[in-house]
Amino acid sequence: MDSLYGIFLYAIYLLTMGGIYAVLVMGLNIQWGFTGLFNAGIAGFFAVGAYTSAIISTASSGRHLGGLSLPLWASLPGAMIASALIAWAVAWICIRLRSDYLAIATLGIAEILRLVLKNEDWATNGARGISRIPKPFEDLPEPWNQIAMLLLVLAILLVLYLLLERARRAPWGRVMTAIRENEAAARAAGKNVEGFRIEAFVLGGALMGLGGALMAHHVKFIDPNMAEPLSTTFIVWVMLIIGGSGNNKGALFGAFLVWTLWSTSEIVTTRLPAEWELKSAYLRFFLVGLALQIILQRYPAGILKEHRPIGK
Amino acid sequence: MKKSFLITGAAVVATGISSAFAADIKVGSAGGITGPIPDLVAPMMAARDLAAKHINEQGGLLDGDNYMLVKGDSKCDAKGAVDTGQKLVNVEQVVAIIGPNCSGATIGMAESVTIPAGVVILSESATAPSITDLEDKGLVFRNAPSDAYQGAALADMVMESGYNKVAVTYANDDYNKGIAEVFEAAFKSGGGMITASAEHEPEKASYTSEISTLSRSGAEALMVFAYYGSSGTTIIRNSLENGLFDMFFGADGMRNEEIITDIGADNLRGKIMVSAPSSDTESSSYKMFAEEFSAAGEDPSAVYTPGSYDAAFLMALAIEKAGGTDRGAIAEALMEVANAPGEAIMPGQWEKAKAAIAAGRDINYQGASGSIEFDANGDVAGTYSLSVIDNNGKWVEK
Amino acid sequence: MNELIGFVNFHLIPGIVLGSIYALGAIGLTLTFGILRFANFAHGETMTLGAFVALVVIDLTNWHVLATLPFAMLLTVLTVLVMDRLFFRPLRTGPTVILLIASFGLMLMMRSAIQIIWGVDLETLSKGLAIPWVLFESLRIFPKHLLIVGAALLLMLGVHGLLRHTPIGKAMRAMSDSPELARMTGIDTERVVMATWITGAVLAAAAGVLLAYDTHLDSRMGFRVLLPIFAAALLGGLGRPYGAMAGGLVIGVAEELSTYSWIGDGPLVSPGYKSGVAFAIMIALLIWRPSGLFRGRVF
Incomplete structure (x- = not known):
């Protein structure tokens, strides 16, 4: 196979994954960037979305719930609804908490969700996960199947971006910013602060569910390990903060940038001299961490700043 | 000046990414190097490397080409395995992949990357029964018996x-x-x-x-x-x-x-x-591996390491048998070199194997971990034994 | 009677031991939070570092585990101070979420560095089995457990003394309560921050060494206990060291008691959900008291 063609395929994959992460980051941007809700349980909503779409779209296997074999137009909305419902329940319990308490509470809830997915075999096949999840367009010849998947992700991303930009400029978005910047004033102006917060939390949760569903279809397999906080929650936070919290363009940019850094760093570290062989995999994450520090110090407000005056 | 620097730079990058050294034949060595079981994976990677070393010392692949294992970190997780699989298959352009280690990672990488790309994978430790049922077009093998x-x-x-x-x-x-x-x-x-x-x-x-x-x-x-x-x-x-x-x-x-x-x-x-898995520690195959692996400062009783060596050795045999770097031909050759009948080849006997293949004779690899006969699903049957701790504080088969 | 002894031996005592270790970790975390206002994700890796320094000292000298504590603490403190200087100080004027992300990056870096230096294998500080003292023919007390709980208590007393009776401790409390006010009254912020890192690192190193002493150590041990430690710190109320002590004990004991057969013969909570117990308690408490157990108290 031609090596340029290989790099082309890898680039498509890289963009597809970056796009899926971008959906997650946009979800977080609604919660944190617009409204100031510190959700550290992204992995939980991600997993609910992924499992829901897996259950809706797989053929019957006898090992987990499902057997509906429904297509994408059912599994993606289904995943969003399931995640939104869970997000609504979480918001109902936690929305009054101060930001850092909210962070750790959501982190805890995500862990509990992961344990449920791992322990309730009848529904999820437990630790063994769900395989044979259909991937959209997989019957097309290569590379069109991969290009089509990428286009699907990018189209979803574009729609989300346009909708969110609109919402951000609309009165709804301005109330959100007001709540983030000065909760007391928003309350004094007669706004139902809790209600708006719950809305933002649920909306963000739904997008995270969508991201999870896309990931499940893309990888074609899902197990509870994919809901580990490290590879899902933290990396999405890093993407948002680096890209520029509160700015949808920043969220997109951060997702693609950080994912590219995360993935391509391995290509570099495997080229280290032989005595580094195995250690290069460990070194890779050292370098990723270091790159993160450098970017943070150079762009403390994110690479693309929010277009509004920042309060504190 | 600046321009020529840029061109040199581009050339260096290109050399790095494509296999510009014609003498390297790249095979992916994917494993959960980071992730939840890094301690189990490290000796397995070392055992694969030992096989590559033996092969390269004894004449290398085909026309003296270098058998090069490119490491990929599958993190013991499907998402990580897909990521590293993409890089191995498309960027590194490997002709086949050894690994990954964990079952979830193996299913993810196989379904999403290697089966569509037509790349054969051989895992020495993915033991989930569900791997047997993958619709793998004959591209997923494992030399660890199913659980x-x-x-x-x-x-x-x-x-x-x-x-x-x-x-x-x-x-x-x-x-x-x-x-x-x-x-x-x-x-x-x-x-x-x-x-x-x-x-x-x-x-x-x-x-x-x-x-x-x-x-x-x-x-x-x-x-x-x-x-x-x-x-x-x-x-x-x-x-x-x-x-x-x-x-x-x-x-x-x-x-x-x-x-x-x-x-x-x-x-x-x-x-x-x-x-x-009973590696029949009395067999000369196991002893040969154990001696070499100990000499390299590693522990041959570490779980799956004999199988790791075998996986890397088998893949090299398949490449040699296929007579080139065509991914499909390698996949087909894998079963032939592992299964009977044929001339028995043991760990470390690369020169002998190379000569046999060159002479057009069938070979049958007798690995450190057992005789390794793949069935139609690309699985091996398992024979097991109990190990106990002997007077020297080592695991020995009972 | 047998039931009761079994309960004490196998549920309560391990719970208290684990709880003391959680408490030590949680105090450091909560102090950093109180003064610097961010949740430090690198705290687990700081614990791991302490444990590995102890391992090096034991390999070199064959001393008792507790004798390695000063070395583990010293090196951990130095590392943490360098980290602060390089990675946290330049960001301290910005929003605190940046510090949190920086601590995440640091977590990756520290774990990788530990894996590069010491590898990924399981190691142990005290080889072989511990032999318990058997009291009243059935109560089993392990000397190592007494030492762990004792060391933890001493350190907690030390923290108490520091916060109550030293000028720097009082400044730390003041700054945790109200940073603006503290600055206005002329407290040297940098000194307080440094003291906070030192205290947190000392306690984290101790928690790591004691955890390794009780079980074993490897490159991922700190991250493994990070989430329960977060739960403990939050349970006690962030920024409240005494709350963290209580929170640590509650979480440790609750995890171990959850698998006791309170009703019938089987464990009350399926052990598969054991690590969820800490969070379930935490969330239940948050519904009841949205800012932790010790919300009203000043340190």
């Missing part, structure tokens, strides 16, 4: 050792849970009694409370299905220190020297037996 074999074999062996009432604890991951389920079913149908069974969440600091609840069920022994590092050692330690159990059985995830150095050979001798 279904080990659980059943262990049930027989425990009963033969005279234990009929056991309690079971298993780490809640795909590997350990799979074996535990098969074991329980086989043990019951063989007339044994499971007095209590409970999963445990790996990576906790203490398991005293879980084991004490199990110990009150009147069992004669405790079945520990866990990786030694993430919970197995702690469970044995907690049990012995508190006098809760004094007889343990485990599967191959427990077979590691660390558990002996940690708890002490004298404290464990006669109290623990673990099953592992």
Whole structure:
């Protein structure tokens, strides 16, 4: 196979994954960037979305719930609804908490969700996960199947971006910013602060569910390990903060940038001299961490700043 | 000046990315280098490298080409495996992949990357029964027997050792849970009694409370299905220190020297037996591997390492047999070089194998981990044996 | 009677031991939070570092585990101070979420560095089995457990003394309560921050060494206990060291008691859900008291 063609395929994959992460980051941007809700349980909503779409779209296997074999137009909305419902329940319990308490509470809830997915075999096949999840367009010849998947992700991303930009400029978005910047004033102006917060939390949760569903279809397999906080929650936070919290363009940019850094760093570290062989995999994450520090110090407000005056 | 610098730079990058050195034949070596079981994976990667070293010392592949293993970190997770698989297949342009280690990672990489790309993968440690059913177009192989074999074999062996009432604890991951389920079913149908069974969440600091609840069920022994590092050692330690159990059985995830150095050979001798794919340590194949691997400063009793060596060696044989770097031809050749009939080739005998292939003779690799005969699903049947701790504080087959 | 002894031996005592270790970790975390206002994700790796320094000292000298504590603490403190200087100080004027992300990056870096230096294998500080003292023919007390709980208590007393009776401790409390006010009254912020890192690192190193002493150590041990430690710190109320002590004990004991057969013969909570117990308690408490157990108290 031609090596340029290989790099082309890898680039498509890289963009597809970056796009899926971008959906997650946009979800977080609604919660944190617009409204100031510190959700550290992204992995939980991600997993609910992924499992829901897996259950809706797989053929019957006898090992987990499902057997509906429904297509994408059912599994993606289904995943969003399931995640939104869970997000609504979480918001109902936690929305009054101060930001850092909210962070750790959501982190805890995500862990509990992961344990449920791992322990309730009848529904999820437990630790063994769900395989044979259909991937959209997989019957097309290569590379069109991969290009089509990428286009699907990018189209979803574009729609989300346009909708969110609109919402951000609309009165709804301005109330959100007001709540983030000065909760007391928003309350004094007669706004139902809790209600708006719950809305933002649920909306963000739904997008995270969508991201999870896309990931499940893309990888074609899902197990509870994919809901580990490290590879899902933290990396999405890093993407948002680096890209520029509160700015949808920043969220997109951060997702693609950080994912590219995360993935391509391995290509570099495997080229280290032989005595580094195995250690290069460990070194890779050292370098990723270091790159993160450098970017943070150079762009403390994110690479693309929010277009509004920042309060504190 | 600046322009020429740029061109040189581009050339360097291009050299790095494509295989510009015609003398390198790249094969992916994917494994969970980081992730939850880095300690188990490290010696497996070393064993694969040892095979590559032997091959390159004895003339290399085809026309003296360098057998180059490109490492990929699959993180023991499907998402990580897909990521590293994409890079191995498309960027590194490997002709085949050895690994990944964990079952979830293997399914993810196979379904999403390597099957569509037509790249053959051979894992030495992915043991989930569900891998058998993958629609893999003959591209997914493993030289570790499915858990279904080990659980059943262990049930027989425990009963033969005279234990009929056991309690079971298993780490809640795909590997350990799979074996535990098969074991329980086989043990019951063989007339044994499971007095209590409970999963445990790996990576906790203490398991005293879980084991004490199990110990009150009147069992004669405790079945520990866990990786030694993430919970197995702690469970044995907690049990012995508190006098809760004094007889343990485990599967191959427990077979590691660390558990002996940690708890002490004298404290464990006669109290623990673990099953592992019987590599028939008396066979000259295993001895050859064990000697070389020890000489490289590694532990040949580390779980799956003989299989790792075999996987890397088999893949090289397949490339040699295919006579080139065509991915499809390599996949087809893999079964031929592993299965009987043919001239027996043992670990380290690359020159002999190369000569045989050049002469057009069939070969049949007799690996360090066993004779390795793939069935139509790309699986191998398992023979298992129990290991105990000998007077030198090493694992030996009983 | 047997039931009760079993309960004490196998559930309560391990719970208290684990709880003391959680408490030590949680104090450091909560102090950093109180003064610097961010959740430090690198705290687990700081614990791991302490444990590995102890391992090096034991390999070199064969001393008792507790004798390695000063070395573990010293090296951990130095590392943490360098980290602060390089990675946290330049960001301290910005929003605190940046510090949190920086701590995440640091977590990756520290773990990788530990894996590069010491590898990924399981190691142990005290080889072999511990032999318990058996009291009243059935109560089993392990000397190592007494030492762990004792050391933890001493350190907690030390923290108490520091916060109550030293000028720097009082400044730390003041700054945790109200940073603006503290600055206005002329407290040297940098000194307080440094003291906070030192205290947190000392306690984290101790928690790591004691955890390794009780079980074993490897490159991922700190991350493994990070989430329960977060739960403990939050349970006690962030920024409240005494709350963290209580929170640590509650979480440790609750995890171990959850698998006791309170009703019937089986464990109350399936052990598969054991690590969820800490969070379930935490969330239940948050519904009842949205800012933790010790919300009203000033340190």
